[in-house]
Amino acid sequence: MFAYVVRRAFQGALVLFVVAFVAFSMFRFVGDPLEAMMSREATELDRVAARERLGLDDPVPVQFVRFVGNAVRGDFGTSYRNGVPVADMIAQRLPATLELALVSAIFATVLGIALGVYTAIRRDGWLANFIMSASLIGVSLPTFLIGVLLIWIFAVELGWLPSFGRGETGNLLGWDSSLVTVSGLKSLVLPAITLGLYQMTLVMRLVRAEMLEVLRTDYIRFARARGLSNRAINFGHALKNTLVPVITIIGLQVGQITAFAIITETVFQWPGVGLLFINAVQFVDIPVMAAYLLLVGALFVVINLVVDVLYAVVDPRLRVERATGH
Amino acid sequence: MAGDADSHAAGRAPGRAVSARATDDGEPLLSVSDLVVEIPTRHGTLRPVDRVSFTIRAGEILGVVGESGAGKSITGAAIIGLLDRPAHIAGGSVTLSGLRIDQLSERELRRVRGGRIGTVFQDPSTSLNPLKTIGDQLAETALAHLPITRHQARERALQSLVDVGIPAAAERLDAWPHQFSGGMRQRVVIALALIGEPELVIADEPTTALDVSVQAQVLTLLRRLCTERGVGVMLVTHDMGVIAETTDRVAVLYAGRVAEIGPTQRVLTDAAHPYTRGLMGSTPDTSPSRDIGDRLVQIPGAMPGLANIPTGCAFHPRCPSAMSICEQREPHTTELSDSAVRCWLHEDYP
């Protein structure tokens, strides 16, 4: 098991390295860092001094190492647009994104599994078929469209929920949270649904397919032959076996959600890092883009690693195989 | 309904239930009478089980033998109501200790399965849920059928492992299925079949997937446990060797019909039906040293598929003794002392 983890960690580190290199390349070579930071009246001498100071003439590998070193210490440079350290900008907006991502992930997972199990157990029922047809539409709907339509129906026409922003935030465990205020919670609903809907559809279809497969196996047949109740079979046996492969997908989802958060935040003007990134792309604010890339890359690598380990823990067969050094 | 055995005159209506020779017990444990299973398909209705009848007494092991596709497994599945849709029971009856079980509701059937009829499937590596300990799987089965507590269920689970001969049972109770060898796993499956304290066990090819060296052990175990507890066994197999070693009586199935049924020794040495004779090879040989390993080889041709069953007696195209009537009409069941055979050769016909 240990060897397995080490191997996975190494692969992850490789990915991270590549991502860091790409981020660095963007940071250093796209546009002119000097141009963005110098004022117009800067003399040639000032420029040379600045180059010296920023180490822009050092060999590339040295710059790369410096870049990574800075990043690890939390220094991502300064935004081209407003001169504020990128790290500060990110830190300020991260909680909003994290909250949104968490809430929608829970929504997508819980509802996805529940619906998946239901449509598998009652596969011939009309409700199950209806849900499956609806899910096809769900897959074809782009996230932003869901968001916009939801805003139209619930915010404009019905006026029940706010159409943008985060509402008031309160203090939860030391940071600003929308979960503790009523207006905050209300603001969270539509964005969370928007962000989570696509994922929920995926989870639902996957769980259903897996469960149908499991229900066809010999051991389920044997369980029936032993006279176990439907409840025991569906939930005591089938569900457990179904969830094992589903766990990996759920892990990868967190990564997907992070990406789609960009869209959702734009639709709802949710003040998170996604919106930050979009603005950076619009204004070609390279340091912010590079920083976002690096953080997201690190996130994905860590998630993948955690999921791999989790998989090995949950499936006892894998444990034994790994232990024998397979 | 099966009654006491008398000698019946030949010419009875086809498919009449054959009762084994009456013993002191009286009623047989399981009575299958004119069982019919049909599968509607696009090309017409198939009958994998066509008026099959037999009985099993308590403590008796009945072998059900035939080639692949003869309907043996489906008969077993039908008895416990586990037919895969769209197959369904289309006629006949199944009676367990006097109670008809072929028309029970799903809920009542669940009590029968495991609680009154245990099952052993062919492949032990796929019969057990890989993500549950065998202790759990045993305990849950016990709990489903016996009025006991969780704690007691666990004790019973442990005891059942000991009964089937698993060494170091206490440690193995919380082991995972993949940590057992094939033979051990099948012992666990047998334990699972018996833990609900059933009256009957249906074993469908229980040793086919096992190593030859292990087969004998498992069969001996099954036989011992069942005779000790007075549990009847329906042992489905295509292996004549297994039949010879383990069963008291044997029913020979061909194309969904019972060709012959009777005490194993008699059927093996002096088969009445030409098909059974073909299965044994042509030399009657009762010496223990005889190698019954070669089975099913000497009959030319192949058993017909369900969609192509010949008219009259299904075996007639391959039968060395076929007569003209064999092609025209299905033979009646003739009962001879302690057995029965469906063949015109044994029937006085007008």
Place this chain on the structure above:
Amino acid sequence: MVAAVVFFGLVLAALFAPLIAPHTPFDPATLNLMDGFTAPMDPALGSGSVYWMGTDDQGRDVFSTILYGLRLSLLIGLAAVLFAAVLGVTLGLIAGYAGGWVDALIMRIADIQLTFPSILVALLIFGVARGLTPPELRDQMAVWVLILSIGLSEWVQFARTVRSSALVESKKDYVQAARLIGRRPIAILFRHLLPNVLGPVLVIGTIYLALAIITEATLSFLGVGAPPTSPSLGTLISIGQDYLFSGEWWILLFPSLTLLALALSVNLLGDWLRDVLNPKLR
């Protein structure tokens, strides 16, 4: 089969947009500002003409803008997928044929890229490409940059599929023979590979076409895609969102429905194609 009809209907509409469109929404000379914000089927304030789907803030006929937008969306989507397919198939072929470190390298890149959602990749490439183009040209280059970035985010599946076929085929005798004769085996490989690989490539293509269309719409909606001067469906929806609160719902609804119809029909078509091409699957 409704899907096929809808899809082809949309394609035709897009193709013949200039002929069908009752107005030319992008020629400022024909616009009448007073016609702005007219509801569907209401007579306009300025010219009195009736617009089927209403007009937007500048008096542009929504129906016409949708037709042109549809055209752009389809164009970018198809071009992107084609680009991705060509790139992917080529790289897959090279990887499968060359083996060794070339193969390992290409596959590593593929794996790394695959850990990221394609929209993120597309956004990133777009951002970089944008950074590299001078500001004046950005609007004009938008379409090309879009095709490039979406295409680059989608090549991986094509490459993987072709690579596995190529790996198998390149071991076969006729390839060795070609090498001996001195002809370029890769060309031969390609010719023999093509019929085998066409089916799966087509299936992947339809899946990715749907994805490309949605990605493009998303990018445009986010403001980093087709600009408002030559908007795609995504851009139109973004504009529509702005006018939701003031009640001009039609500016949002019709482009949305069109996009939905497009995405759905492509998806359904893809499903159907998948079933037809692979009878083994259910």
